[in-house]
Each structure stands twice: as structure tokens, then as C-alpha cells.
Amino acid sequence: MAGSSHGHTPAAWTGVIIAFIGFCIAGVFMVAAQPVGFWAGMAIVLLGGAVGGIMRMMGLGQPRHTHPVHQVTGDNEPVGAKG
Template structure:
């Protein structure tokens, strides 16, 4: 998708960074055989999705663009 800005927003970057940190910490706890720490870290991964979603609702995500194919067709004979 040339020219697309998909994922290049503060909401996307923040959500991915939080989830990545949670994933790395979960891996550390998995190696240390600490199940409680692992599951807390999995909660951090989910927190990344929640924070990214909230930031998107606040207007920090990519704006929705309507694709021309999804627009209703004009009635025959209508002039703009």
C-alpha cells in the first residue's frame, strides 16, 4: 500500500511499545519459571491494546477514510 500511513500514529506506536515491553518481561518470567510474573506480564500486553484503543478514540489514531467503492451510487440522471 504505497502512500499508506497505516500504523504510523501515536496510538499505534504507544500500544505496540507497551505490548512489546510486556512480551519481553513475560519471556523473562517464563525462563525464570515464575508463573505469576508471566501472567502479570501478559496483562501488560493486553494493557497495550487497551491504551492504543483509548488513544485512537481520543483522536490520536489514523482517521477513517471511506473507500470510493463503498460510497452509494448516484441515481441515474442526477447531476452534481
């Protein structure tokens, strides 16, 4: 994906940073044998995904581009079906 700006958006950075912090918290509490702290860290990981998704919906993520292969041509028949 040379030349792509995939993931270089405020939504992506924020979501990943929050998820990374949650992952670190979960790891510390897992080593400390504290299940409540581990699950709190996992909840923060999920929160990171939710925050990133909300920010993307707010317009802070990468816009969706339709790939040329997936564009609709207006025909409702499969390619090669015309006889």
C-alpha cells in the same frame, strides 16, 4: 500500500511499545518458570492494546477513511438487480 501512513500515529506507537514491553516481561518470566510474572506480562500486553484503542478514540490515531468500493451509492438494490 505504498504511500500509506498506516500505523504511523501516536496511538499505534504507544500501544505497540507497551505491548512489546509486556511481551518481553512475559518472556523473561516464562524462561524463569514464574507463572505469576508471565501472566503479569500478558496483562501488560493487553493493556497496550487498550491504551492504543483509547488514544485512537481520543483522536490520536489514523482517521477512518471510507474506501471507494465500500461507499454507499444510495441504492438499496444489489448491483445488476435492475431489470
